[in-house]
Amino acid sequence: MENTNPFHYEGELSWCPGCGDFQILKSVEKALTSLNKKPSEVVLVSGIGQAAKLPHYMKANGFNGLHGRALPPAFGIKSFNRDLTVLVTTGDGDCYGEGGNHLIHAIRRNIDITVIVHNNQVYGLTKGQASPTSEVGMVTKTQPFGVVSLPFNPIAFAIAMDTPFVARSYSKDIDFTADLIKQGIETKGFALIDILQPCVSFNKINTYQWYSQRAYKLDNNYDPTNRVKAFEKSLEWGDKIPIGVIYRSQRQTYDETLDRLGIKPQVNSQPDLSKVKSLLSEF
Amino acid sequence: MENTNPFHYEGELSWCPGCGDFQILKSVEKALTSLNKKPSEVVLVSGIGQAAKLPHYMKANGFNGLHGRALPPAFGIKSFNRDLTVLVTTGDGDCYGEGGNHLIHAIRRNIDITVIVHNNQVYGLTKGQASPTSEVGMVTKTQPFGVVSLPFNPIAFAIAMDTPFVARSYSKDIDFTADLIKQGIETKGFALIDILQPCVSFNKINTYQWYSQRAYKLDNNYDPTNRVKAFEKSLEWGDKIPIGVIYRSQRQTYDETLDRLGIKPQVNSQPDLSKVKSLLSEF
Amino acid sequence: MSFDISIKIAGQAGQGIQSIAEILLKVLKLNGLHVFAYQDYMSRVRGGHNFMQVRISDSPVYSIKEDCNILVALDTNSVDVHRNEVPKGGAIIYDPHSTMVDSPDNRFIPIPMNNLAKEVGSPILSNTISAGSILALLDINKMDAEEFVKKQFAKKGEEVIEKNLKALERGYLYFLENFRSWKFTDIKAQKNNKLIMINGSEAVGFGAIAGGCQFIAAYPMSPSTGVFTYITGKAKEFNIISEQAEDEIAAINMALGASFSGARAMTTTSGGGLSLMAEGLSLAGVMEAPVVVVNAQRPGPATGLATRTGQEDLEYVLHIGHGEFPRFVFAPGHPEEAFYTTIHAFNLSDKYQVPAFILIDQYFADTYATAKEFDLNKVKAISSQPSAFSNDYKRYQITKSGVSPRAYPMQGDFTFIADSHEHTENGHITEDGEVRNKMVEKRFRKLKGMQKEFGKPTYYYGDKLVPSSFKKGKAKTVFLAWGSNYGVVRETVDYLKKQKRSVAMLHFNRIYPFPRKEAIAFLKGAKEIITVENNYQGQFGNILKAETGIEVDGKILKYDGRPFTVEYILKRI
Amino acid sequence: MSFDISIKIAGQAGQGIQSIAEILLKVLKLNGLHVFAYQDYMSRVRGGHNFMQVRISDSPVYSIKEDCNILVALDTNSVDVHRNEVPKGGAIIYDPHSTMVDSPDNRFIPIPMNNLAKEVGSPILSNTISAGSILALLDINKMDAEEFVKKQFAKKGEEVIEKNLKALERGYLYFLENFRSWKFTDIKAQKNNKLIMINGSEAVGFGAIAGGCQFIAAYPMSPSTGVFTYITGKAKEFNIISEQAEDEIAAINMALGASFSGARAMTTTSGGGLSLMAEGLSLAGVMEAPVVVVNAQRPGPATGLATRTGQEDLEYVLHIGHGEFPRFVFAPGHPEEAFYTTIHAFNLSDKYQVPAFILIDQYFADTYATAKEFDLNKVKAISSQPSAFSNDYKRYQITKSGVSPRAYPMQGDFTFIADSHEHTENGHITEDGEVRNKMVEKRFRKLKGMQKEFGKPTYYYGDKLVPSSFKKGKAKTVFLAWGSNYGVVRETVDYLKKQKRSVAMLHFNRIYPFPRKEAIAFLKGAKEIITVENNYQGQFGNILKAETGIEVDGKILKYDGRPFTVEYILKRI
């Protein structure tokens, strides 16, 4: 693949050996390559965290912003230049913790971006505190008596928000993940892909083994367009964890609205002076 | 009622005549009175907005904080003094807009508070911009081409978050609302009550007439403990809008966890000096 | 100045103070008269006590007066609150059927506005009735008013126009029929004066559009919302993406994303919202992302006085955002200056790739003033970015000026990264100490160029503005002003000049980079330096001291949420 | 000081640098020796290049040295990076099987740590092997180390203890068997020195507990997390509610809620998180809510250098939050001062009902130093709040001192409101100009009392600390320091004193209210004032000028994310 992968980055990667993030990186590259995207037309947007380092590890444009704040710049980037393919690579803390409010409203806006959440159920970069998806009872230095808050269920949440594309994957299955990312990119509107990603350094509960025993692919009979059924499916988490496209729906995208209004500004362009002058008469 | 209502406030109220907020105020007073609460053991917590002015209009303790930030202080207030009855009175902008992230995580924490959302589907205090629950197409000064984002569905969201008590009411029915608030207070853990509240000054779509035509009470056969069915019910919004308790579930509260750990600090108390001294030996 | 009339229109929120003022102001402007109008309103939608202060003259007016010649009282409370502000010979217009007046004297002019409105067709016409009566009192020709009414209600259809014309006439005639003997002064129309009437919000919004704004994301907050809605109203016409964000954190980060894509991007907010943007502003600092931030100040801390005025965020804005990075901070003094400053802010933010702040306040945002038509050829939206890049393009290339060439995605086959960490020239995360030093130094090297740009202070010495080439101050007493206090301090200087006092104003529009050289030159000869500010701490005085070592001799401060008046200042010197 | 040894332990993240250092430091401390240990680490979990710098002496040590007598290199890269820092006669310990060394000279001491570890039972024991060898090299009695190992691994069971004891012995003996001739210096145990060893984070956390902290809400962020985890680890024992918030906005607002209920509440954060707290801090200002905020600084802007050190938030913290309100800002210089300061911060925040900031930085937070046992009787957690209130209780009663009696819910039958708007004495929203003025003035009146409280600067003039009663500086050259630079500037003064130079340090712990009188008194006689800061702008110098008019003559600045050394400072004077 290396030769035909224009997204390959030559520098050093600072993730821990064995980290699921490497697999997600491969999946992203694969998805983009299979769609024949050029690095110069892709923007990877991220916040802060291990997941959020991904834009530095691919040859593509990148906006590596603030912890929890990947979605707002992604909106700004994409709405202004709708020819770009915009992916957000974020963590469970970044996206569901610090950034939760933006997720709610980004889905409502339905701009055409694909959000890839490296869900390792822990804060990796800051060395092992609980994240919004950590299991109840998990002991960490900041939860010495165990996590007490109910884990956030991103799939149920996204279905309640009527997100156009909602999927879950497991990082170890690179091809499967790549295919979901590809579908997410192809979806018009907001796509959320939550990826189970082992953190070998800090999450001693949700390990490769733990996920491998539980993750199963939805079969072909599963209908992701039935919202209530999808919601029911989203509640499945325990001995069995479904992966695949869990929910799909369609509605007008933000991009389409701008197109309809004819709003498409160009870089380095001047405002029309005669129009500007005509404003004077209103005062 | 006036005589037996210890929560009655004598001063001036600055809401517009006819505003649904007056009705909600009455409902809150009624619920608290019926529970024999004393003003001094109640704290009303709010952010900023018309709804959020409520704590000033009742005789009770109040914490009137920042726009969007009612839930975090409510957590601080209640966790430190669990003998208090803590109500949050907030708006759709306050709670679902600016404050969305806190709502997600407050529900996960499940502290024993009751959150009353005056949902007028508009920003009242700032004079009529769209709120997260405004209907698609609504024209305002900041949405001159009409709202394009999908309205936030607080009920579906709250069910996806497994909120212990999820209800919707309509402000005009004061007794019904008071009863729901009462149930919310009695619920152990987090209760969310979304109240349809006409804003007579700025919302010309969702008027008394509009709500009155649509709101109907769930009948006795409805089972709020079935999560999937409740989710299905939560999607009902249009010609018919169900009001009542839409979802109920049970799980450990934050309060119970603190009790279990034996953590209950007292005001004006000193740390145990001998214990503090013993820490020295660890260095 | 052959006449100088003050009018107060007072009543409850929702009673239509603004509708009355709108007709009045527009008609006066059409007559070539100068007006200045400030709104004092409470943070509520109905009820309470609001008022509008209007000053009218044949020369430019720059501030409000405490007293008024005419009071239009829409409720009893307004009579009680304001009757003492009307001197003998003044007029108090009220509706005798709805407003109780204890012992009315000969200032009181009862006009049964409600009844007249009902006669003409509907009680909501009572505002037009009032306007008609006021125009008659001012002896303004009815014709212009009729023209305005036709234009104003054009969209609402013939019937509405007809009724309003009738109401206008009814109010006008009722006054003439009953109070013909009343006359204040000879108001002479100046028909060949080509004036515009604009408030501070519109001036900034208009400047943003002229400055090439292409993206605005904001969250509503008084008193900043006016700028946001002005621009949003023109979004389609000017190809601007406008989005109401879920919160201010999103607003600034959206703007930074758009800026990355190549947009001229901005956001508007006020105190609490500004605080929420602090982290994003720091991001703009390290990413070197151009962005224009309008902060419309109101009194704090926290929610403070939500609909009132203050200048309390000055030192804060100079330091907002963790870590260190250069920025522009502007505080225009009047609408015309605000218009040009906003254009400059876009150009300079673009040129130096730093955030540019524009500090206004509620008083400034909501105050209407007449001005000569702005000269649109004076400033253009000019981008300083190259348009072609090689494939080894480096986003953060180290340069002598500190400014790196800025590219946007898809301007070629290259890719680049904008990064919030300390980074290499390529935008990749680095922890290398030497690279870090180089990047910090590169960012701060920009200050040298920035210092030379637009924004010298204005030295006002009597009737004329002294051009920036004027190198030394002449006055014994110099008043320092920044932002919205331009007008009131200017009028104070005018007043004192007439008393033969040696006074001047030094007004600062650009506060950062601080125009040190100019400040020192202008203040060198002064015996007494007095800072005039709407805050408790005299913040500008502190900055002056830190930047130049010059200490102020006096502070005239006001922090009750209301604007200064000349009278207030005079009492304190 | 009869000996002064520096050790560097270098390798990749995850290789166990800290495990080696831990054994070493604790054993040295048990021997009554003074140590000072700084961690330099990258923002990653595995790999990269980290190192720990340890200084050992029989007298107190306050800073690190650039060179080292002993290098423990855990990988090849560490040899390359650091070999030149080891002078002749120094020692470089490495594992010849895993680490490549080009042309090893006689400083190199190969210890096959991995193989020895495997022999003893498991490769993870190689850290204990290293520790054993280093202790042998330093000629420290093995017994104390054994005792420590027993204690350290007590929870992990007999087997682990046994293995580690073996590993320790093996490393110790291997060194003696092969390199007996090596010896640096006479390290003499000082067994009756009762020392503690504590880092900055622990000192603040310990101070918080001693200061009666009852509630902490925070969001993880380097380098502030250490304070949060220290306190959280003791939460059950000390009846403290500790909650990891969803973001920093929640953290500060949770703390304010708890404060309302009566808690001694705090939060910890760093730059970006501090920015997010800005609005909440402004709320604390207007609500007059006590809260302690620890800001552990790192280089910015934005993400900057996430795991490195800086002092860039000083001016920011003085002004953070829109609107105007008083605050305390502390920046302790060493762990003992941090401990007492934190207790004072709780008491003073409570007494004046204002936020109290404690500014530390990564260098301070992560650096271990020995100190005499803290005297716990010196400061107590004292609440200044009354405990009984009448039923017409007014939360914001206007008083002469500016401080109103603060009640909590359920202390009686009364009710009260804490409000973010400008408010009446009852806490209700007001827009009244006069009430507003009174409230602003009331809040600022507190400054008078605050100015007199704890926090005079420390004038260090040679070997002794000058008590605060010492009214005038004596030295010709005065170095200004604040926060973590206490130690390195103190050692610089010591060095220069030996050269017979007339030098002193003036160290500021409290920066706001600025101790103006003391600063002026101490600086009056100085010929030369030099500020030493970890930032680009020399921020403290700016503040000094704004507050006192005194201008610094020189600035020694460092902004590469690494702490100062005496060598670095000496090169620049």
Ligand SMILES: Cc1ncc(C[n+]2csc(CCOP(=O)(O)OP(=O)(O)O)c2C)c(N)n1
């Ligand atoms: C405002 C702010 N708060 C806190 C941090 C510190 N921080 C950096 S990454 C992170 C958590 C990352 O967790 P997650 O998003 O799950 O990513 P992971 O490292 O697990 O991939 C935190 C708390 C920060 N950089 N900025």
Ligand SMILES: Cc1ncc(C[n+]2csc(CCOP(=O)(O)OP(=O)(O)O)c2C)c(N)n1
């Ligand atoms: C940080 C911040 N941003 C914006 C505002 C301005 N603001 C005050 S209330 C409000 C919206 C209120 O809407 P909602 O919560 O729905 O309450 P309503 O007035 O409709 O009851 C806004 C935007 C503010 N006070 N603080």
Ligand code: SF4
């Ligand atoms: S800490 Fe965890 S998430 Fe981060 S790189 Fe290491 S294994 Fe991956």
Ligand code: SF4
């Ligand atoms: S603006 Fe709307 S929500 Fe606010 S008080 Fe008036 S009617 Fe009620």
Ligand SMILES: [Mg+2]
């Ligand atoms: Mg994670």
Ligand SMILES: [Mg+2]
């Ligand atoms: Mg609302």
